[in-house]
Amino acid sequence: MKEFEADVIVIGGGITGAGVARDCAMRGLKVLLVEKQDFTNGATGRNHGLMHSGARYAVTDFESAKECITENMILRKIARHCVEETDGLFITLPEDDLAYQAKFVDACRTAGIRADIIDPTEARHLEPSVNPDLIGAVRVPDASIDPFRLTMANLIDARQHGATVLNYHEVTGFILESGRVTGVEIKDCHTGEAMTAHAPLVVNAAGIWGHLLAKKAGVTVNMFPAKGTLLIFGHRVNNMVINRCRKPDNADILVPDDAVCVIGTTSDRVAYDEIDHLTITPEEVETLITEGMKLAPALASTRILRAYAGVRPLVAADNDPTGRKTSRGIVLLDHETRDGLAGLITITGGKMMTYRMMAEMATDLVCKKLGIDEKCKTADTPLPGSENFSDKDGDLVYQIAEGRHGSMTPCAELDTPESRALVCECEHVTVGEMQFAVNEMHTLNLKNLRRRTRVSMGTCQGQLCVLRAAGVLCGMKRSAATDARHDLAESMQERWKGMKPVAWGDTLKEAQLSSYIYSGLYGLGHAVK
Numbered sequence: 001m002k003e004f005e006a007d008v009i010v011i012g013g014g015i016t017g018a019g020v021a022r023d024c025a026m027r028g029l030k031v032l033l034v035e036k037q038d039f040t041n042g043a044t045g046r047n048h049g050l051m052h053s054g055a056r057y058a059v060t061d062f063e064s065a066k067e068c069i070t071e072n073m074i075l076r077k078i079a080r081h082c083v084e085e086t087d088g089l090f091i092t093l094p095e096d097d098l099a100y101q102a103k104f105v106d107a108c109r110t111a112g113i114r115a116d117i118i119d120p121t122e123a124r125h126l127e128p129s130v131n132p133d134l135i136g137a138v139r140v141p142d143a144s145i146d147p148f149r150l151t152m153a154n155l156i157d158a159r160q161h162g163a164t165v166l167n168y169h170e171v172t173g174f175i176l177e178s179g180r181v182t183g184v185e186i187k188d189c190h191t192g193e194a195m196t197a198h199a200p201l202v203v204n205a206a207g208i209w210g211h212l213l214a215k216k217a218g219v220t221v222n223m224f225p226a227k228g229t230l231l232i233f234g235h236r237v238n239n240m241v242i243n244r245c246r247k248p249d250n251a252d253i254l255v256p257d258d259a260v261c262v263i264g265t266t267s268d269r270v271a272y273d274e275i276d277h278l279t280i281t282p283e284e285v286e287t288l289i290t291e292g293m294k295l296a297p298a299l300a301s302t303r304i305l306r307a308y309a310g311v312r313p314l315v316a317a318d319n320d321p322t323g324r325k326t327s328r329g330i331v332l333l334d335h336e337t338r339d340g341l342a343g344l345i346t347i348t349g350g351k352m353m354t355y356r357m358m359a360e361m362a363t364d365l366v367c368k369k370l371g372i373d374e375k376c377k378t379a380d381t382p383l384p385g386s387e388n389f390s391d392k393d394g395d396l397v398y399q400i401a402e403g404r405h406g407s408m409t410p411c412a413e414l415d416t417p418e419s420r421a422l423v424c425e426c427e428h429v430t431v432g433e434m435q436f437a438v439n440e441m442h443t444l445n446l447k448n449l450r451r452r453t454r455v456s457m458g459t460c461q462g463q464l465c466v467l468r469a470a471g472v473l474c475g476m477k478r479s480a481a482t483d484a485r486h487d488l489a490e491s492m493q494e495r496w497k498g499m500k501p502v503a504w505g506d507t508l509k510e511a512q513l514s515s516y517i518y519s520g521l522y523g524l525g526h527a528v529k
Helices: 015-026 062-078 099-110 121-128 149-158 205-218 282-297 297-301 335-339 354-369 396-411 431-441 446-453 466-477 482-502 505-521
Strands: 003-005 008-011 031-034 089-092 114-120 136-140 143-145 165-166 167-178 180-186 196-199 201-204 223-233 239-243 254-255 260-264 303-315 330-334 344-349 423-424
Touching: 003 089, 008 015, 008 180, 015 031, 015 149, 015 344, 015 354, 031 149, 031 167, 031 303, 062 099, 062 143, 089 099, 089 121, 099 136, 114 121, 121 136, 136 482, 143 254, 149 165, 149 396, 149 446, 167 196, 167 205, 180 201, 201 354, 205 223, 205 303, 223 282, 239 282, 260 282, 282 297, 282 303, 282 482, 297 344, 303 344, 303 482, 303 505, 330 335, 330 354, 344 354, 344 431, 396 431, 423 431, 423 466, 431 446, 431 466, 446 466, 446 482, 482 505
Parallel strands: 003 196, 008 031, 008 201, 031 165, 089 239, 201 344
Antiparallel strands: 089 136, 114 136, 167 180, 180 196, 223 260, 223 303, 239 254, 254 260, 330 344
């Protein structure tokens, strides 16, 4: 594919770009989406997995709070196979100001967020893991959401509506003609092959990388790279989201996420040359553990699986060294009116929670500029996987897969002993699910597979399953054994990066055992040069 013609080119394969591609395609536009890495490689795949009710921002960022609760209610309907309805608690501890609770509840209710003050005794009954010393509690409609499933569902729907979706393709430059953007130059990151794509409109949905992308077109988008670090614990301590009832600060959210739980986050400004090579510091880990234990004391004795970090796509604000005061609001830039450069739009800011609203705003502007009168349907149309499920009573393998893929599960073809064979015991991922991921979800390697199916995300962090998955994937892709071995080494190296900042106790023992298996027995250390 040396050249491509489209109505709109979307740059960025995170949740915002996926949402824009879906909305544009549903309105009948010919869409090309381009992502230089894998889908969800940026902030989308590096957050809490929290489906905000908006309560966290009700006092400090009222507009964002209203946006969050609006989209919270929509996602429960259109993305229900990605959502676990846990509800949430905002707790006041003895060291906090109990008077803040009334201000918090009033702000929530003004924003349209259900906020029920409950007795601390009831809070301890609802969530046994919560700090028993709490002196106040408010129940809100928080939930847990899987960002990987959500993004892929949007991309699958975009493709079903005619969009072309490319991962591992980097936009290397813009095509400019007579003061307007008319297309982009693209490089295949695997083969190095170059191509051009032409369209009357290009949407920059590249998150924090949108700043650097805009520079290629000669315009400026002032972003604020705010790094957030999080920890994953080895099992699910809490069943409800637990928040501190205070102004947003470090380590004040504990989110139940599948079979584990996630504590976060920190917030520190980083330089642009660091955003692709984030370093997690011992101080950040210490803060997360110390503050996390105040939410749920059991975290003190719970094994930490790994640490990870992402960069929020905030729009810069003056006199805010951490980004805590910077609005999480949506920023839509029409570069024709703002900079005199036609053909380019930037959609940024916001949160994963508000991606659909962001996509609607961007697509409305696209349609306006193209003279297309089509209304947005994404708030009412279920995503693939969230239509009516076809439960198979008593079939545990099918039901586990359905928890990940919803109504798309029949595509996994779990009808033969071979397709039902387990590849990953921790997450109960089967050969049939792997085949579905390869066929329908742009799965080229083990990193992709992890994001599509959760292979190696479980307790063993790939110790027992990645070698098996590499062999199965090698057969499915008909790739060379040497390529599969290199892919295996890169996958295990990625797992080690997350374990290294928390490498003590059981986590270090696990890492040492993995090293013995893969480097000692298998000789994998020689595979990556």
